[in-house]
Amino acid sequence: MAEQAVPHIDGRCDARFEGVRAAFTENFRVRGELGAAVTVLLDGEPVVDLWGGWADAARTRPWERDTLVNVWSTTKGATALCAHLLADRGLLDLDAPVAAYWPEFAAAGKADLPVRHLLSHRAGLAGLREPHTLAQLYDWELTTARLAATAPWWEPGTRSGYHALTYGFLVGEVIRRITGQLPSAFLREEVCGPLGIDFSIGLPEKEAGRAAELVHPPAAPGSAQAAAASQLPPVALAALANPLTGAADANTPAWRAAELPAAGGHGTARGVAALYGLLIGPDHADGRSLLSAPAAERVREGQGGCRDLVLGAAFEHDTEVGLGLWLSGANGSYGPNPRAFGHDGFGGSCGLADPEAGLSIGYVMNHMGGHIANDPRKMALIEAVYAAGVASA
Known part of the structure; x- marks a missing residue:
């Protein structure tokens, strides 16, 4: 990729982490960055908080300290946090059948399928078998009813296969059956509101002026994306392209208003870092912990490594999902500690x-x-963060 001019970088960075500032700058110079932000919290305290570039393709709006952006599947960490909070409160048993909370889910041989399989992408429900449009995806009742009636693509619990969009409806409907609230409301009222975390599932209309415009790279317009998707095996096609979505969809008011707990999160880097910091538990969350130590440890309880049935080709090694988050493992996806964990979002974001x-x-x-x-x-x-001498495992 050709070098490009580096915009002004705002924010602060502790001297020890100047290498992170250098890497952030290099992302603009040689890796095609348009607008971005990165926040690093160490023992709950910010040691890096940087932002720069442009919030739109036309480069008319600078990326500001409070610019929000759709983070796609990085949202899944927030949804998992909601489920673990309910489990920690004794309201959700991760080993209980999903049907104990959602009786209609027992259809098509799923009566005994446990909740943990939903969190770990091992439920066999990576996508719907029937065509499902974007407008239908925005219909919570329709989408969850179809998932409840669907037979698994593989024997649940035997393999993981990335549930790209269905994860949010599956885990989210369990949250709704227990609390009476959709995941967006539960997250807002129980987590982000009380703790002042700048993150939401869906984007309130009043915040639209803060939202960055998502931009596909020139080499991957929608038509090329659709052509590539058509070559996928059936289960991957169902997971990643039923319906097929992209930046153009995510920039619309309809997407931003929808309840999409797998892909519809909007936040700042600061908000993402704060949410994922809560998953660490009480030891390193600057007094803002929600999960007990046992509950936090359960988040990264490996559910079995394998070549993922949907994303396997994207990794050098087998991957392993904990209860809602991916373990760093041999791929080093989240740093050198194999038991560190996180989640990537479509296009590049990460918690x-x-x-x-x-x-x-x-x-x-x-x-x-x-x-x-x-x-x-x-x-x-x-x-760059770990090169600063951060101690891992």
Whole structure:
């Protein structure tokens, strides 16, 4: 990629982490960054909080300290946090059948499928078998009813297969059956509101002026994306392209208003880092912990490594999902500690937590890269954080 001019970088960075500032700058110079922000919390305190570039493709709006952006699947960490909070309160048993909370889910041989399989992408419900439009995806009742009636693509519990969009409806409907609230409301009232975390599932209309415009790279317009998707095996096609979505959809008021707990989160890097820091538990959250130590440890309880049935080709090694988050593992996706964990978002965003290091990271951007995971911009930032001497496992 040709070098480009580097915009002014705002924010602060402790001297020890100047390498992170250098990597952030290099993302603009040689990795095609348009607008972005990165926050690093160490023992709950900000040691890096940087932002720069442009919030729109036309480069008319600078990226500001409070610019929000859709982070796609980085949202899943927030949804998982809601489920773990309910489990910690004794309201959700992760080993109980989903049907104990959602009786209609027992259809098509799923009566005994436990909640933990939903969190770990092992439920076999990576996508719907029937065509499902974007407008139908915005219909919570329709989408959850279809998932309840659907037979698994594989024997639940035997393999993981990334539930790209269905994860949010599956875990989210369990949250709704227990609390009477959709995940967006539960997250707002129980987590982000009380703690002042700048993150939401869906974007309130009053916040639209803060939202960055998502931009696909020139090499991946919608038509090319659709052509590539058509070559996927059936289960991956169902997971990633039923319906097929992209930046143009995510910039619309309809997407921003929808309840999409797998992909519809909007936040700042600061908000992402704070949310993922909560998943560490009480030891490193600057007094803002929600989860007990046992509950936080349960988040990264590995559910079995394998070559993922949907995303397997994107990784060098087998991957393992904990209860809602991916473990760093041999791929080093979230740093050198194999038990660190996090989640990438379509296009490049990331949330990361490393309990041994007392570390959480949030990275958000609006220029969507072509990597399905481990975007080079994200990896450069993570490498720079650990190069500063952060202790991991």
